[in-house]
Amino acid sequence: xxxxxxxxxxxxxxxxxxxxxxxxxxxxxxxxxxxxxxxxxxxxxxxxxxxxxxxxxxxxxxxxxxxxxxxxxxxxxxxxxxxxxxxxxxxxxxxxxxxxxxxxxxxxxxxxxxxxxxxxxxxxxxxxxxxxxxxxxxxxxxxxxxxxxxxxxxxxxxxxxxxxxxxxxxxxxxxxxxxxxxxxxxxxxxxxxxxxxxxxxxxxxxxxxxxxxxxxxxxxxxxxxxxxxxxxxxxxxxxxxxxxxxxxxxxxxxxxxxxxxxxxxxxxxxxxxxxxxxxxxxxxxxxxxxxxxxxxxxxxxxxxxxxxxxxxxxxxxxxxxxxxxxxxxxxxxxxxxxxxxxxxxxxxxxxxxxxxxxxxxxxxxxxxx
Amino acid sequence: xxxxxxxxxxxxxxxxxxxxxxxxxxxxxxxxxxxxxxxxxxxxxxxxxxxxxxxxxxxxxxxxxxxxxxxxxxxxxxxxxxxxxxxxxxxxxxxxxxxxxxxxxxxxxxxxxxxxxxxxxxxxxxxxxxxxxxxxxxxxxxxxxxxxxxxxxxxxxxxxxxxxxxxxxxxxxxxxxxxxxxxxxxxxxxxxxxxxxxxxxxxxxxxxxxxxxxxxxxxxxxxxxxxxxxxxxxxxxxxxxxxxxxxxxxxxxxxxxxxxxxxxxxxxxxxxxxxxxxxxxxxxxxxxxxxxxxxxxxxxxxxxxxxxxxxxxxxxxxxxxxxxxxxxxxxxxxxxxxxxxxxxxxxxxxxxxxxxxxxxxxxxxxxxx
DNA sequence: TTGTTGATTGAGACCGGTCTCAGTGATAAT
DNA sequence: ATTATCACTGAGACCGGTCTCAATCAACAA
Numbered sequence: 009x010x011x012x013x014x015x016x017x018x019x020x021x022x023x024x025x026x027x028x029x030x031x032x033x034x035x036x037x038x039x040x041x042x043x044x045x046x047x048x049x050x051x052x053x054x055x056x057x058x059x060x061x062x063x064x065x066x067x068x069x070x071x072x073x074x075x076x077x078x079x080x081x082x083x084x085x086x087x088x089x090x091x092x093x094x095x096x097x098x099x100x101x102x103x104x105x106x107x108x109x110x111x112x113x114x115x116x117x118x119x120x121x122x123x124x125x126x127x128x129x130x131x132x133x134x135x136x137x138x139x140x141x142x143x144x145x146x147x148x149x150x151x152x153x154x155x156x157x158x159x160x161x162x163x164x165x166x167x168x169x170x171x172x173x174x175x176x177x178x179x180x181x182x183x184x185x186x187x188x189x190x191x192x193x194x195x196x197x198x199x200x201x202x203x204x205x206x207x208x209x210x211x212x213x214x215x216x217x218x219x220x221x222x223x224x225x226x227x228x229x230x231x232x233x234x235x236x237x238x239x240x241x242x243x244x245x246x247x248x249x250x251x252x253x254x255x256x257x258x259x260x261x262x263x264x265x266x267x268x269x270x271x272x273x274x275x276x277x278x279x280x281x282x283x284x285x286x287x288x289x290x291x292x293x294x295x296x297x298x299x300x301x302x303x304x305x306x307x308x309x310x311x312x313x314x315x316x317x318x319x320x321x322x323x324x325x326x327x328x329x330x331x332x333x334x335x336x337x338x339x340x341x342x343x344x345x346x347x348x349x350x351x352x353x354x355x356x357x358x359x360x361x362x363x364x365x366x367x368x369x370x371x372x373x374x375x376x377x
Numbered sequence: 378x379x380x381x382x383x384x385x386x387x388x389x390x391x392x393x394x395x396x397x398x399x400x401x402x403x404x405x406x407x408x409x410x411x412x413x414x415x416x417x418x419x420x421x422x423x424x425x426x427x428x429x430x431x432x433x434x435x436x437x438x439x440x441x442x443x444x445x446x447x448x449x450x451x452x453x454x455x456x457x458x459x460x461x462x463x464x465x466x467x468x469x470x471x472x473x474x475x476x477x478x479x480x481x482x483x484x485x486x487x488x489x490x491x492x493x494x495x496x497x498x499x500x501x502x503x504x505x506x507x508x509x510x511x512x513x514x515x516x517x518x519x520x521x522x523x524x525x526x527x528x529x530x531x532x533x534x535x536x537x538x539x540x541x542x543x544x545x546x547x548x549x550x551x552x553x554x555x556x557x558x559x560x561x562x563x564x565x566x567x568x569x570x571x572x573x574x575x576x577x578x579x580x581x582x583x584x585x586x587x588x589x590x591x592x593x594x595x596x597x598x599x600x601x602x603x604x605x606x607x608x609x610x611x612x613x614x615x616x617x618x619x620x621x622x623x624x625x626x627x628x629x630x631x632x633x634x635x636x637x638x639x640x641x642x643x644x645x646x647x648x649x650x651x652x653x654x655x656x657x658x659x660x661x662x663x664x665x666x667x668x669x670x671x672x673x674x675x676x677x678x679x680x681x682x683x684x685x686x687x688x689x690x691x692x693x694x695x696x697x698x699x700x701x702x703x704x705x706x707x708x709x710x711x712x713x714x715x716x717x718x719x720x721x722x723x724x725x726x727x728x729x730x731x732x733x734x735x736x737x738x739x740x741x742x743x744x745x746x
Numbered sequence: 747t748t749g750t751t752g753a754t755t756g757a758g759a760c761c762g763g764t765c766t767c768a769g770t771g772a773t774a775a776t
Numbered sequence: 777a778t779t780a781t782c783a784c785t786g787a788g789a790c791c792g793g794t795c796t797c798a799a800t801c802a803a804c805a806a
């Protein structure tokens with residue numbers, strides 16, 4: 009029996025007003041829940057809206073109000089469990105405050121990131137949360153700020169941009185993780201990360217444009233230097249941007265006779281691929297090689313042995329940054345805040361003393377040095 | 378030196394028109410890329426737009442055109458790797474066709490799903506992709522259709538709703554998976570799924586409102602019956618809706634003396650928790666218990682032993698459904714299509730013959746039956 | 747009784763685009 | 777020379793809401 013609106017244009021306030029025999033303005037007041045209307049009229053309008061099956065056009069609504077109720081989020085890679093968990097934190101906080109989330113992937117490419125930001129601004133999102141893929145080019149982020157919309161940074165700080173930022177204590181936890189390895193006796197430790205630089209070769213920290221990664225490498229190198237490890241930079245590997253690339257990097261790293269005795273993986277995707285390569289090469293963890301990975305991904309607890317991980321508060325990271333942004337959206341004015349969440353390490357079974365074989369190897373080699 | 382637009386209202390076509398000394402209509406033609414304009418005027422307008430740093434208001438644009446360039450996606454749980462991979466497929470296809478994606482989580486709750494759909498319609502998305510959490514209540518999905526926007530279903534078909542749908546051959550692959558277990562000699566096989574029904578107890582298929590799950594259980598039961606397994610229904614478990622619940626279900630299932638000798642997990646999140654419980658209880662895979670899980674999640678290949686999985690073409694699932702929807706958005710009219718992608722099984726090391734101990738157990742028990 | 751106040755309502759402008767339609771020259775066709 | 781054709785351009789309506797402002801009316805105070 010229901011035959012309402014075969015497929016015509018959608019029902020508008022005017023339609024409802026006509027049906028309820030009131031003015032457009034009055035109907036709008038009831039439907040929009042603002043202003044003041046008498047009880048009788050309110051009922052009439054609601055009834056009319058019901059029979060007509062009225063659905064507000066949020067687009068038109070946000071055009072006049074200037075608010076869309078949407079938070080734009082730009083992350084590097086939604087498929088990375090790190091980001092999907094952070095996004096979950098953001099979504100939950102957003103929903104709790106009555107906001108919705110529109111998501112965009114930057115694939116860690118600055119141009120894609122710029123396009124995404126432009127698009128989201130065009131869509132008039134109320135605010136943005138970005139995981140900047142580069143600290144060199146932040147013009148598009150300045151634009152956001154300039155357009156009057158608040159911006160908050162997730163996981164990566166930008167020295168040049170003084171906005172709300174939530175990160176973790178990357179430097180510190182990298183030091184602790186490296187410390188565990190050094191304490192176990194390792195002197196040949198590799199650090200493998202996704203960030204890519206020209207040449208894929210690590211020269212020095214100035215080529216790393218992602219703050220979180222730079223801090224981690226800084227911490228890593230600092231502890232290595234403190235422990236008098238010679239030239240720890242030689243084992244830093246960049247460009248593990250995909251499973252395939254990671255496998256290449258790991259295979260190359262582990263196939264040399266003077267391979268490192270321990271590896272620190274910059275995220276769980278990298279850690280997983282490295283673990284697979286270790287298995288493929290017939291090496292044992294931790295007898296032949298020790299492994300620590302960032303992010304307590306689900307797989308890390310079911311391997312044999314389970315993997316020691318850097319357990320970042322990812323969900324809280326997302327939740328906090330969203331809350332910070334939302335407070336600002338609600339009109340709070342205060343100097344930008346830079347929150348640094350603390351991180352713990354979950355020690356499981358993937359760290360042991362360095363492989364004797366390699367240490368021996370080294371000793372005999374040292375003559376040719 | 379850049380001090381453009383301190384923080385005032387955003388620049389509009391009218392502003393640009395004034396600056397370029399042409400009419401609003403002409404400026405709009407240039408800026409909107411439609412109609413016809415002379416070369417000179419085109420240049421002038423572009424120059425004016427540049428100096429003013431004009432950014433189109435997509436909201437206003439979509440209000441008049443009626444198109445937003447956005448595809449709304451409602452999935453059960455973005456954190457589930459199954460969905461995040463599918464969403465990736467959708468996003469890629471969308472971007473390739475010039476569409477953007479706005480994502481919403483239903484948490485597999487029909488009311489949340491309804492709210493999400495209402496919101497997305499309000500935002501005037503051009504089309505929707507939904508993973509319906511229930512086949513009982515589809516009124517909100519009918520509404521989408523009625524509003525003139527195309528709808529496509531992902532992973533779960535709805536008999537009552539004749540729209541573009543992409544699923545996998547759940548029934549068939551469940552039969553093959555169960556077949557592997559039966560062929561290995563198992564007669565006590567459990568099926569654990571997330572769908573929740575009143576009472577958490579499985580009675581019969583009519584309580585399962587998620588088509589994909591129902592088909593899987595159908596396939597599972599069919600093969601069991603064919604193999605003359607008696608009352609296979611007794612080992613079907615519902616309500617593994619969260620890691621905690623799954624652990625409860627698994628622990629209960631595995632702690633009885635007549636525990637099943639094999640388990641089929643309905644998704645990788647469930648499979649992972651079951652695997653953890655198996656480890657916690659000190660059982661061995663596959664000696665004490667065989668395990669097959671749906672979805673080739675990353676963890677399944679690094680456990681010892683690696684897990685035999687049902688490898689659904691998840692990315693393709695998302696990509697296909699998006700492509701179907703986009704073709705319709707571009708005006709293609711044809712009867713709704715129901716695509717069924719085929720699925721393979723990756724046999725690894727988690728299936729073996731049933732535990733003798735339990736089989737013995739059963740034999741002695743059978744007298745009391 | 748008369749001015750004041752406040753709740754309620756309608757008219758119409760506005761948001762920032764798109765789009766239709768009519769008008770203006772200029773060039774091409776007859 | 778006259779008309780048809782065509783490329784351009786401007787005016788103004790429109791999308792579907794919100795919001796300001798003035799008008800109306802009943803109750804209340806003086």
